Amino acid sequence: MKQLLTVIIFLACNILHAQIEYVPPKDPLVIKKLAEWQDQKFGLFMHWGPYSQWGVVESWSICPDDWVTRTGTYANNYFEYKKAYENLSTTFNPVAFNPEKWVKAAKAAGMRYVVFTTKHHDGFCMFDTKQTDYKITGSQTPFSHNPNSNVTKVIFDAFRAAGFMTGAYFSKPDWHSENFWWPYFPPKDHNVNYSTIKYPDRWKKFQDFTYNQIEELMTGYGPIDILWLDGGWVRPSQKENDPLNMDINMRRIATMANKLQPGLIMVDRTVPGEYENYSTPEQEVPEKPLTYPWETCMTMGNSWSYSKNDQYKSAHHILELLVKIVSRGGNLLLNVGPDGNGDWDPVVYQRLQEIGAWMAINGECIYASRPVAPYSTNNLYYTQSKDGNKIYACWLSEKETVELPTVIQIPVNKPGKPKRVTLLAAPEQKLKWTYASNLVTVQVPVKWQHKSGLKYSAVFKLE
Known part of the structure; x- marks a missing residue:
């Protein structure tokens, strides 16, 4: 009712x-x-x-x-x-x-x-x-x-x-x-x-x-x-x-x-x-x-x-x-x-x-964030810091346990190449990534593809 x-x-x-x-x-x-x-x-x-x-x-x-x-x-x-x-x-x-x-x-x-x-x-x-x-x-x-x-x-x-x-x-x-x-x-x-x-x-x-x-x-x-x-x-x-x-x-x-x-x-x-x-x-x-x-x-x-x-x-x-x-x-x-x-x-x-x-x-x-174009692509959703110096890409998992793909592409609607790309769950983990034509391509480590230990989603930070 x-x-x-x-x-x-x-x-x-x-x-x-x-x-x-x-x-x-x-x-x-x-x-x-x-x-x-x-x-x-x-x-x-x-x-x-x-x-x-x-x-x-x-x-x-x-x-x-x-x-x-x-x-x-x-x-x-x-x-x-x-x-x-x-x-x-x-x-x-x-x-x-x-x-x-x-x-x-x-x-x-x-x-x-x-x-x-x-x-x-x-x-x-x-x-x-x-x-x-x-x-x-x-x-x-x-x-x-x-x-x-x-x-x-x-x-x-x-x-x-x-x-x-x-x-x-x-x-x-x-x-x-x-x-x-x-x-x-x-x-x-x-x-x-x-x-x-x-x-x-x-x-x-x-x-x-x-x-x-x-x-x-x-x-x-x-x-x-x-x-x-x-x-x-x-x-x-x-x-x-x-x-x-x-x-x-x-x-x-x-x-x-x-x-x-x-x-x-x-x-x-x-x-x-x-x-x-x-x-x-x-x-x-x-x-x-x-x-x-x-x-x-x-x-x-x-x-x-x-x-x-x-x-x-x-x-x-x-x-x-x-x-x-x-x-x-x-x-x-x-x-x-x-x-x-x-x-x-x-x-x-x-x-x-x-x-x-x-x-x-x-x-x-999440906190004090602002929306940033293109807002979302497939199961990636984007926010940016209030000062605009950081972009966050949240990869939403269909399953409760996160299993990331081998490659994730993140569009950057800002001029210039990012200085650093990290995963919020493991900020010390060095990621391999490239930048071309306003697109960041992240090579996801094998351990994050299958047994990451993450739940619900994974968030990448671009600085």
């Missing part, structure tokens, strides 16, 4: 991304922060909430869109299902929550920034908001008595202390708010369920509610680098007198947020304009470099939220995705869903350890 949801939900988003008209930021502090973020390349995303106890899709199972399917005891009665779903807050007690454990695993994997879901579309807040009691620190939630109950703050503090950039995911739609889904009317779909033209005062209350919650995140949670806003359908309508005009007043929000967090990167995702400082293609890798900053957000498994029987991508596959994304100038934000007890699946830790072993050797071709 979750795979189907993902395909349907994000199809519209990806269509919008194909039409993006990027507006570069003008604030020097934002420009500087954005460049810093682009150098990080690899980040951790986490979807977590009471829904993790059931192992169901985050938020969407309470949406009455006609493509949504539900399972379980209340599947055949929407209102009973929604009541039971919202009642999950009364049993949410993730006592295994240990952010230092996550930090250690993410840092060892080579991740450099984190984005956490402070509130998803269902409206449950994973931070100590004063705007609603539907929150992890609320009186009805068992975990509210835990000293680490304000998990957003605890997570940000732990990752920030380890040198990570921090990002707050925040959903613009809120299906728990009476000013988005007004109880007077039944919800019809994922949109607001009343006319914002006919009831402007109610919509103004929702605008203020959203503003106040974001203001809380910008004032009580330390330095925030990224405000990652989801729910792109909540936006100004292009139609005159549209009853579903959901203008959230982004100018007001952005002015406040940038004043409180100078240099803040705004990501009003899938809403092209001055508040989408970088683009966020979801569950996909663009076929070629984009002309603006971007980040692929992708699940490690099939689901954004925790699922007991989720199928996780191999480290081989994840690293292949990372190399392709970085060679095209993007970042990878890899998602993991903690379970209802507050921990990751053991497979997640294993994958991150495997990724980290590769990054420890080859991270030089």
Whole structure:
């Protein structure tokens, strides 16, 4: 079910991304922060909430869109299902929550920034908001008595202390708010369920509610680098007198947020304009470099939220995705869903350890790199150092164990013969190579052709 949801939900988003008209930021502090973020390349995303106890899709199972399917005891009665779903807050007690454990695993994997879901579309807040009691620190939630109950703050503090950039995911739609889904009317779909033209005062209350919650995140949670806003359908309508005009007043929000967090990167995702400082293609890798900053957000498994029987991508596959994304100038934000007890699946830790072993050797071709033409040829993918003095050619193996061919040819789109060619896994190994017509031809030693001991890929450095 979750795979189907993902395909349907994000199809519209990806269509919008194909039409993006990027507006570069003008604030020097934002420009500087954005460049810093682009150098990080690899980040951790986490979807977590009471829904993790059931192992169901985050938020969407309470949406009455006609493509949504539900399972379980209340599947055949929407209102009973929604009541039971919202009642999950009364049993949410993730006592295994240990952010230092996550930090250690993410840092060892080579991740450099984190984005956490402070509130998803269902409206449950994973931070100590004063705007609603539907929150992890609320009186009805068992975990509210835990000293680490304000998990957003605890997570940000732990990752920030380890040198990570921090990002707050925040959903613009809120299906728990009476000013988005007004109880007077039944919800019809994922949109607001009343006319914002006919009831402007109610919509103004929702605008203020959203503003106040974001203001809380910008004032009580330390330095925030990224405000990652989801729910792109909540936006100004292009139609005159549209009853579903959901203008959230982004100018007001952005002015406040940038004043409180100078240099803040705004990501009003899938809403092209001055508040989408970088683009966020979801569950996909663009076929070629984009002309603006971007980040692929992708699940490690099939689901954004925790699922007991989720199928996780191999480290081989994840690293292949990372190399392709970085060679095209993007970042990878890899998602993991903690379970209802507050921990990751053991497979997640294993994958991150495997990724980290590769990054420890080859991270030089990833961090602070830039794309360089021809970007890729066959299974070779290219990056260059920020100063342009080094070119990296990453040979992606089809098998987990690397078996290199006898000859590898690397195009050099720069004038002059390289001074040195090495393999990152064995920098002291002398390689035989020649240069002619902007092409470096490397003679691969026999020992690297069959029993190299390398996994997933091999990276050559040209200086």
